Amino acid sequence: MSGMHSFAAWTAFALLASTIDARPQVHRHRRPHGQGTASADDLYTAVATPTATATNFPSLSIQPSHHSLSSTAPYGFTASGFAAAPTVTHSRGQPYANASSTASPIGQPNSPYPLNDTNSASATSSKYPAKFRGVNLGSWLVLESWMTPDVFQGTDAVNQWTFDSTDGAEARLQQHWSTYITEGDFQNMSSWGINAVRIPIGYWAYNNSGTPYITGADAYLETAIGWARQHGIWVMIDCHGSPGSQNGAEHSGHAGAVSWQSDDNLQLSIVVLQTIAAKYGAMQYADVVMGIELVNEPKIGSGANSLATTQAWAAQAYHAVRATAENKALYILHHDGFTGVQSWAAVGTELNSDSAPSDEDQGTFALDLHLYQNQDPADKSLSLDQHIAKACAYPTTDLLLPSNTSTATLPLFVGEFSAQISIPNTTDGIWTPDLLEGTRKVFEAQIDAFEHSSQGWFVWSLKQGGDTGAWSLEAIMENVYAGEAITERKYPGICPFG
């Protein structure tokens, strides 16, 4: 997951870890067992240097269809051309027809992105549901020890990298992959009214060269996509772990240094994304795969990734994936790195408003935002009403596009959020009537806000280890919704925008 929003939140995280959830502190990098070679370690010990700037990108040898990447400033913008990042503050799945080449593509210029459910004209003109109501399949193909402690039991591993270095890791992984998520989960999600899943997967599933990472996850992704198709659920494929680690967090596969932004790592990221796009962007998947996410939660800031490089890379990766994927209706998503919608508006406008309207290599660049209310220290002291008010304000805060930007130029997704908050606090798994009511209110306020001002939302996460609290959508459905569909409202109009 997720979660660690800003540098401030990041550093405060250790203080909160014991009270908000069971997640450990960010671990220092450990040398992998049995990996003495320079290549394995170099991937991570290389300091994130500022050498990979927007202007030296032409050294990358990515070959999208007809956009030249060989000139100085790709796509007419430079690092300095972007607005400075603001201070980081912080229905039941409907069965759908299989896509065909005649499916009305969304992502053409001026095509209306449905803003809300009442906007039925555009909803029916698209093969996609008016809103994606989704959930993440966290800690399945990318392990997170706080979510699946049982898998780590008996090892001293702290993340995927170190886990994959332990004896017998491959057998344990196969066991986890084949049992943690099954077709029954898709059946259940569909019965709850979930119509989309976001599936985190690591780049190493496609190229583990020079690392201890174990491959094999892609076969499970493919199987899951088949189940999703059977049960009327759309799939967003989320590259959650990038070469060198894009954020130094456990959920990137490797806790420690942030070494993504070297030329080699950035280039390998794109090659892997092209592999994913060639496979899952093919038309035979167009009835079930709705998006590919280029990178999850790249950490931006001093000593980490630069925003300018991230945005220049985003453009390159976008064009490479766009050119590789046959399915031009795919959303190609990028996480905002917790820098906010404002700092990505110009990128979206650039990528989604190509100068040639008939150009196939343009389309739907979308921004993924992770809106948690349990990571920022300030959230800890909010009352229930304040949590609800904060959720209801998203359309005018985190999800507010600049006035000269439209949802057609920058569609938004909330790829992660949680109903796990301090008040009500369900970390002990005891659902008192107050907690049931509070969690339902906070959940409804959040999804009302997300459906008001984005293309959809994805709960983090479907399952949460042995925890039966509000991190787990399973627990929410069992306890809070108790048989009702997720589209039902117990508190209709809880947000003033109605």
Ligand SMILES: *[C@@H]1O[C@H](CO)[C@@H](O)[C@H](O)[C@H]1NC(C)=O
């Ligand atoms: C939530 O409840 C658990 C168990 O009662 C407690 O240990 C924890 O401190 C509480 N967390 C917060 C943020 O209040």
Ligand SMILES: *[C@@H]1O[C@H](CO)[C@@H](O)[C@H](O)[C@H]1NC(C)=O
């Ligand atoms: C979609 O295609 C798959 C595989 O070709 C097929 O099994 C399924 O029946 C099709 N679904 C619809 C709704 O046509």
Ligand SMILES: *[C@@H]1O[C@H](CO)[C@@H](O)[C@H](O)[C@H]1NC(C)=O
């Ligand atoms: C929702 O759709 C209705 C009907 O098309 C429209 O009047 C309204 O402005 C939309 N809401 C938003 C936030 O765009």
Ligand SMILES: *[C@@H]1O[C@H](CO)[C@@H](O)[C@H](O)[C@H]1NC(C)=O
């Ligand atoms: C699906 O839901 C049922 C009813 O809550 C539950 O018994 C079953 O274990 C769930 N299946 C999976 C695979 O989680």
Ligand SMILES: *[C@@H]1O[C@H](CO)[C@@H](O)[C@H](O)[C@H]1NC(C)=O
């Ligand atoms: C896999 O990654 C390595 C770098 O770690 C690279 O040299 C190699 O070309 C890549 N293989 C493929 C098939 O892309």
Ligand SMILES: *[C@@H]1O[C@H](CO)[C@@H](O)[C@H](O)[C@H]1NC(C)=O
């Ligand atoms: C919006 O307007 C501002 C100020 O004129 C400009 O700097 C920015 O690039 C514009 N953004 C878009 C997405 O057009």
